[in-house]
Amino acid sequence: SLTRASEAIGREICAIAVRLLAPDHAVSYGKAAIVGTNGEQEHGNAMLTTVFGNVMREAAGGGKAWISSMTKRGAPGAMIDIPLAHKDALYVRSHYDGMTLTLPDAPQPNEIAIIAVYATRGRPNHRVGGLSASEIKGQDGLI
Template sequence: MIEVRKIVVTVEEVRHDGGPPLAAPLLKGALACVVRNPFAGRYEPDIVPMMEALKPLGLECATKLLAALGNEPGRIEAYGKGALVGSAGELEHGALWHVPGGYAMRELLGQALAIVPSMTKVGPMGAVLDVPIHHKDAAYVRSHFDGITVAVADAPRADEILFALAMTTGGRPHARVGGLAKEDISQWNGLR
């Protein structure tokens, strides 16, 4: 059921964002995995088996992204996921990535209590997907509200889905708008 056409991994090394240079560069990575959509062009009432079938791919993708960011789970502070469904598919086909993509990252990162933020949309080949990102242990850590843009020039074709994962080694450079700081996480409930 799962036919992968390509996997694209990108890593940004952010040294500053208009302010002073950071003590250590922030790494922001994204992985796009382009798969054939077996439901393209038709309505299928029972799509849950594909979600199960995607679980090994979710783990493979999360492992590749973590490796591209240095293969140190303890350095990853934030994450996100998303899906871009080709024009012959439907929004619900992208939602199949919620469990395989999100739980794969949480498994690899060990303690990862916060829900993995997500974006899903239908779009043409070359469309842009802005993947939301927030802190992996507490969704309200304001310094880590961020995102990364994912696009693959020849994907998704009408009968494909682009599944995306994102991870970062920190929050926004020069974050200074207040709110809960990562050092002040206290409830360990995924929120605060």
């Protein structure tokens, strides 16, 4: 099934992403999928379930919060906005951000592009207020 397959794919792409961040560490993350035109959006959602999410958390050295995501159908060159949030608490507003990505040659009609995004910091010059990253020690991921 797609959900089971997402574990191996996740291990490969998340390991690459975290390795590229070194020596810094991920503090926020997001995930996405673009499904080719012969597929359904639900195929992308099946790839981004808890199985994939747990692999993302493990690669980041842990994480308590659920991982924001986006899925859509599209042809090669489709753009997608991947939402980011703090890995340990969703309500750390300084880490609400996103990444826009375009894959010029993917997905082909029978492909699914799976995307994992990690960030090493929140937004620069944030001033929205709310819970700070330093206040989340010992809190559950929804705080």
